[in-house]
Amino acid sequence: MSPDQIGFTLLYLGIFLLLGKWLRIRVKWLQNLFLPSSIIGGFLALLLGPQVLGKLLGLFVNSDSFWIQGILPGGVIEVWETLPGLMISVVFATLFIGSTIPSIPKIWRLAGPQISFGWAIGWGQYVVGVLLALLVITPFFGLPPMAGALIEISFEGGHGTAAGLAGTFEKLGFPEAYDLSIGLATVGLLSGLVIGIILINWAVRRNKTEIIKNVEGFSKLKKQGIMEFENREPAAKMTVRPESIEPLSFHFAIVGLAVLAGYLLLQFLIWIESVTWGAITDSAFMTYIPLFPLAMIGGIIVQLVFSKVDQSEIVDRHMINRIQGFALDILIVSAIGTISLDVIGSYIIPFLLLAITGIAWNVFGVLVLAPRIIPSYWFERAIGDFGQSTGVTATGLLLMRVVDPDNESPALESFGYKQLMYEPFLGGGLVTALSVPLIFEFGPIPFLIFSAIMCVLGLLLGLLYFGKKSV
Structure with a gap:
């Protein structure tokens, strides 16, 4: 071509x-x-x-x-078909560039309840998914137990994570997982929006919300996805002079540097394995790791360096957001446009079982667990986590904006801080990227036990510590 x-x-x-x-x-x-x-x-x-x-x-x-x-x-x-795997590295490389990374005590104080809640929901998706695979999907439909990880990969990780793992699925002999996970990510995003709005209406009518008393406040332009005239602001700041370098080009180069740092880190890990435990056990586990979680770490490294040397503050977070949004739009169009309907049709029953199980667990989390874990403004804060754990972070932000349009609750701030401790692991982080290789290498039972322990730890911390506080 x-x-x-x-x-x-x-x-x-x-x-x-x-x-x-x-x-x-x-x-x-x-x-x-x-x-x-x-x-x-x-x-x-x-x-x-x-x-x-x-x-x-x-x-x-x-x-x-x-x-x-x-x-x-x-x-x-x-x-x-090649674009999603490329764009996801850009999306994850931009997560922390241009952001001020606060201290861990501050994150824990403000976002602790949501970290506990999100931790329990994320690991719980692995628990219900692997159990479903072991009890139903593998014995009756012949899919490998790795299918149990697709709920968290697709719902928490979204289209980008699913696309980023395409090469891993191929290497592990489970190429069908790509189309199944992209399909699940689409179902998750749609259900996150639809069920999220239904839950908001339910919460308003049952007096579970503390900020709004109706959901009719969105203007016609906002529903059309057009910024109201009075709210229009520059998309980004001109932090460098265009005659020296175009600001967009400069920020794109920074993102590229973060992806390159992630790539070099991945190659370093592969080399370390090849000369240590890999040489002894004849394993190549690190080769299964996709690039995008390492690109996220590369972004953190780049941000830490620039926070020390960038005295003029020439890295603009808004410009980074625009690059991230562009990459995500390209990723989603190309991923959905290339889904194999034949694969989903061949595994329609396992596909539906995974989707229904994931949705049911997330709804259970909002209605049953959240009021007992999050001590104040529980619905305003939990609905954001529901949107993220079913669709994408943008879904969570949208649903929070519906129930708290003027940011009167601590929901938005604590949600943002939660991402700093949550995203490196779940929701497309290292655990999400490693889950399928771990199940392949060590079997589903050890991974199920470990996931259950992590889920219970999140629940105990939330129920017995944060749930007893009033913040």
Whole structure:
């Protein structure tokens, strides 16, 4: 494939993002669900590509016809399939760049209850998932026990994490996990939005919320995903002069440096293993680790260095956010647009069982565990964790904004601090990245026991310590 053809396939991404935005503006039920344009565009690409439109047109044209691919030429899908694995490293590299990393005591004081709650929910997804795999999915449907990890990978990690693990799934002989996890991530995001709004309505009617008493406060423009005129601000700051280097180029280079640092760290770990325990045991565990969690660590290293040497504060967090958002939009459109419907159809019962189990556990967490763990503003704070643990962090932020539009509760601040201690491990962190290789190497039972211990520790800390306090 020529560079021109590759560039042309990238233009298709922009077209589907614009179509997704246009539909968000025009279709009211899409507005009420607050669906991101990238999700809508991804589904359009899936429907108009070879798996839906192409198969329908294939009933009427020859197998070598252009229309067998739908409206997407074959090369488009080939390029798109590689993009999620690349973009997720950018997303994770940007998590901490440009942010002030507070002290651990401050994080623990403000976000401790949500760390305990999120910890229990995240590890609990492994517990229910691996149990489901051992008792039902593996014996009756033939999928490996590694399928039990897909709930946390897809729900907590989202599309990016699922896409980032594609190479790991392939190496471990479970390539179907990619399509299943992308499908689960889509179900999780949709259910997070829909069930989240339902839970908010329930909480308002039952007087469980302390800030709002109705959910009708969103303007028409906000539902369309358009910033109100009075709230429009610059997307980022010009921290360097364009005649020296374009500010976007400068920040992109910083992100690239973080990804490179993560890559070098990964290669170092692989080398260490090859000359130590790997040489003795003939194992290659580190080769299964994807790049994106190491890119996150690379971002932390870059941020720590810049916090020492950047006296002029030329790293702007808002610009980093724009790069992160761009990468995430590209990731979601390309990931959803290339889901294999054949794979999901072949494993539809295990797929539905995993989805239903994950959703049920998260709803149980909000309705039963959160009021007993989070001592004050429990719903405002728990609904953010529900959105994150079912969809993505943006879903959690959106749901928190619905129940606390003016940030009157400590929900947003404690949620942000919680991410600093939570994301390096769960929700796409090291544990998420290592879960499938660990199950493959050591078996599902040891991983299940360890997950149960971690889940119980989170529950005990939340119920017996934070749940008894009033903060």
